[in-house]
Amino acid sequence: GAGVSQSPSNKVTEKGKDVELRCDPISGHTALYWYRQSLGQGLEFLIYFQGNSAPDKSGLPSDRFSAERTGGSVSTLTIQRTQQEDSAVYLCASSLAVQYEQFFGPGTRLTVL
Amino acid sequence: GQQLNQSPQSMFIQEGEDVSMNCTSSSIFNTWLWYKQDPGEGPVLLIALYKAGELTSNGRLTAQFGITRKDSFLNISASIPSDVGIYFCAGPPIIQGAQKLVFGQGTRLTINP
Secondary structure (H helix, E strand, O other): OOOOEEEOOEEEEOOOOOEEEEEEOOOOOOEEEEEEEOOOOOEEEEEEEEOOOOOEOOOOOOOOEEEEEOOOOOEEEEEOOOOHHHOEEEEEEEEOOOOOOOEEOOOEEEEEO | OOOEEEEOOEEEEEOOOOEEEEEEEOOOOOOEEEEEEOOOOOOEEEEEEOOOOOEEEEOOEEEEEOOOOOEEEEEEOOOOHHHOEEEEEEEOOOOOOOOOOEEOOOEEEEEEO
16 A cells, blocks of 8 residues: 655755645554654654644654644644754654554655755 | 664675674663665665564564663675665664654665675
């Protein structure tokens, strides 16, 4: 079946603008995760959704970052008043509940000028 | 928080050589995952380990879950050009209900033809 998809694949924005990144998880996967990967680095956890439970927001770096998941499927990560240090690849992953085998999308490369 | 340290950070080998990389932590993990990331793509799960001492193979790849639960090893035999990429170890921190993954910084594998 289809894998995790993300859009856009690339986003260039100006400092101070807001951006929205979208993730479509694998159908039937109840858990959805957002990670950030800076150039040449490993992945940094941002936020996690599991079913109807309150999301785990412990990885969000500031209150400029927020995410929502509508209808238990599609998720949107919003970054307000973007800064140059927000430039990174933002990766989304999904998994079946209670499993750790997360499947990743191709990522959105965000560049803040 | 729990961190994973990977070594080496990069490897330059000849095609056909065997590869060995490892991942260590100062605290125990109950699950170890190995991912491979190609340029412009999200990480792809290679091997999952769930039990201390477990040795699991996936084709030319073999991974082991260290008996101390603080380390894991990934070996690639008879490397081929498509093995080029960045290899990440990952695992869920020992926190009740935690579903997020902690990632190592990655080992970049380059193969000289």
